[in-house]
Amino acid sequence: MLIFEAEKVSQSITTVESLGKRRTALRAAGVSLVALLGTTTAAMAQQVNDLPGGPAVNQLNFAPAVTQIAHEQAWLHWFMMILCAVIFVLVFGVMFYSILKHRKSVGHKAQTLSEPIWVELGWTIVPLLIVIGMALPATKVLVAQKDTTNSDLTIKATGMQWKWGYDYINGEGEGIGFLSTLDNTHREMSASGNPPPMDNYLLKVDNPLVVPVDRKVRIITTANDVIHAWMVPAFGVKQDAIPGFVRDTWFRAEKTGDFYGQCAELCGKEHAYMPIHVKVVSAEEYTAWVAEQKKAMAAALDDPSKVWNLAELVQRGESVYAANCLACHGAQGKGGGAIKALDGSALVVDTDKSKMINVLLNGQNNGAMPAWKQLSDTELAAVMTYTKNHWSNQTQRMVQPAEVLAARQ
């Protein structure tokens, strides 16, 4: 990677540059130019490698295709590129020939050209035929791409600020549902401004979407708050996830492996931090995974009528907070900008729990604080208890799952 190479060059120049003290923009700009000019051919000590199923270092073209549609898109793109390149060379060959030969400095006198109608007609009709030639194969691919019928498996992907929710709603694994969130250490590395070189930076999630290989998977997209887009380049799939509406797309992965994508529609502050990770596994592995998930779900099923003690709720709440709230409200509960602080918040420490329950269930400020009703009663009770008993909020007050359940009705 040039930038890390640039780093090395600058270190060899200034010898005692510490890694932490890197990069004032100007110096790095100069150094990277040096690196560009001088070391592109040198063997590069790359600290970041290609991520299989994700981006490659300095990737120049589409991701290697693993679905029929992605293969066809790549073919179409090459087809278009070659046609455009040929036209480009022809047209600008003429222009640069003219620039060289028909200049006043070589004594060329201007000659008025006649304007026969066939010339004008010719360069209208020929391009028309070319674009028709381009549109025909594109039509075939487009029709195939939009055909989401006869799927083996249907999964609903729900975009939320800022994570993905997956619900297996048809086919093997029906009933499984979970959230998929960026690994929080990656978010912290990003905020630190100095992330160490790594291959899956900003692409690592807690729970990847698991699908079987060689099955037609239909993805239904929707969203809870604003528009998001579910994209996996290797599958040739990108579909907006629109609140209040459902849309669909599909893929049939040709091989097993991990494939990555990111949210592709501006969805607010943390837009860059809601990656997509699809794990394609063999049919047997998939069946085993489904069985495991079902078992875990049964075990994790919380009885909302269970009465918890404070320590249990706070402990449970801590993980709920980390997965759902921390991205905005921060580890210190201080919020920031439009994001309200929880530490010391009147609402949080209020003896009347119903207000806070209401905010969590329904959201606030037009969704700036989203609704969290997709979390279970126990999770909501736990996270509220956690915030009521963490930082400076030592209220000793609890919210029990039954209270949340009651507020839902």
Added chain:
Amino acid sequence: MSAVLDHHDAHDHDHHAPTGWRRWVYATNHKDIGTLYLLFSFTMLMVGGVLALGIRAELFQPGLQLVNPGLFNQLTTMHGLIMVFGAIMPAFVGFANWMVPLQIGASDMAFARMNNFSFWLMIPAALMLVSSFFFPGGAPAAGWTMYAPLTLQMGPSMDAAIFALHILGASSIMGSINIIVTILNMRAPGMTLMKMPMFCWTWLITAYLLIAVMPVLAGAITMTLTDRHFGTNFFNPAGGGDPVMYQHIFWFFGHPEVYIMILPAFGIVSQVIPAFSRKKLFGYASMVYATGSIAILSFVVWAHHMFTTGMPVTGQLFFMYSTMLIAVPTGVKIFNWIATMWRGSMTFETPMLWAVGFIFVFTLGGFTGLILAVAPIDVQMQDTYYVVAHFHYVLVAGSLFAMFSGIYYWLPKWTGVMYSETRGKIHFWVSMISFNVTFFPMHFLGLAGMPRRYADYPMQFADFNAIASVGSFFFGIIQVYFFVAIIIPAMRGKGEKAAQKPWEGAEGLEWEVPSPAPFHTFETPPKLDVTATKVIG
């Protein structure tokens, strides 16, 4: 000359012209107002440019070093809004103000006071837009496209931006009415429509586009405003509204808007290429028809911005075909320009360099547009850096480069002095190279799937981002050089005195008046020769 200048009765009205600050605040003279427009748009170009450099500085390497993601989104949003509504659109109105009356032999714009109003309206609008950074919660961060329902989450600055756009829209509509009436009513006898210079033709068509679509934008943002404050649910899904409807309305404005920003550029290039090829424009009539075709087609292609929203297959097919069709009239224009150069007697003064550079780089943007039009490929590229590369190739290398061409071409007429060729060429070459260093790598980033509007990105994208950031700083600095080394000396009258017609091959009525163009020109309609390019008596 007397028909041009009317010296004999100049004293009857000349002495009413105010001086000092009143000259500009009360300006009704098309040349003064044109100058105001151009200076205003250059200021906005600098403001938008600083925001762009903020974006590129943050993206120089992975990790957040300078801004948080919320501020990053404000930078991208405001960069887009300021460049589109504050820089490019007003700059072309400035060109129109200066050149349309001179080119058609009119004494001024048709509605001189409305002309003043449409300029001065922009100042409060621009202040409101730029000051939105200081509102609680910061500037709007929903992207320049302002998609619902993200706009519902924005702070009060969103309302400021909406009002600012309303006012800028009103200003544009007034400007357009003025241009249409001037062109249709005030041409000198003998200046028939089909003898009119291409710049006037492209602006006539652009002005109709503006009148057609600015109210559509106003409607979309008004509905956003009532959704935000008055309990309507046009676009709010929580109340049964349709966020995709917003996109349809926005892009019904937005696509013609793209042509609003490029057609006058075509007009400028169509003036410059013949002048420095010392030939007439090849296929004048087909240029007019091609411009008209592009304008009409621009109304039926809007949903190609929305291929991933999940339109039915027939909808996608329609918008794919109609979009690809635009390549045909655009191609005609490019072929005509090259045919104009063919067997000419070319020289390469700075205006010509910019014009040739425009054709070359804009065509690259045209090809990527054609590739994006193919819906199955667009699914890979939608909302990635490929799109960012594409629209900067057509808006920077297209609109902005053509404007530079026009500025160098007409600057001697505006100021009466020649600019320095050496400095002009430095400006061109550094801009051309740093532009490509900035934006060419973005094609690769987009193909590799890096989404746009990302404050941070996977490390595999680091090198191309670093290269783009380095290029952007050179591109920014050279525009400051342009202002300091070209514009300021020209405005202060420093430099070699310009002849009435400093370009050997230039044709048109603007070269029939002295340099600098006097305050009043063509006060009585000039008598024109048969080609309507020369004043006879």
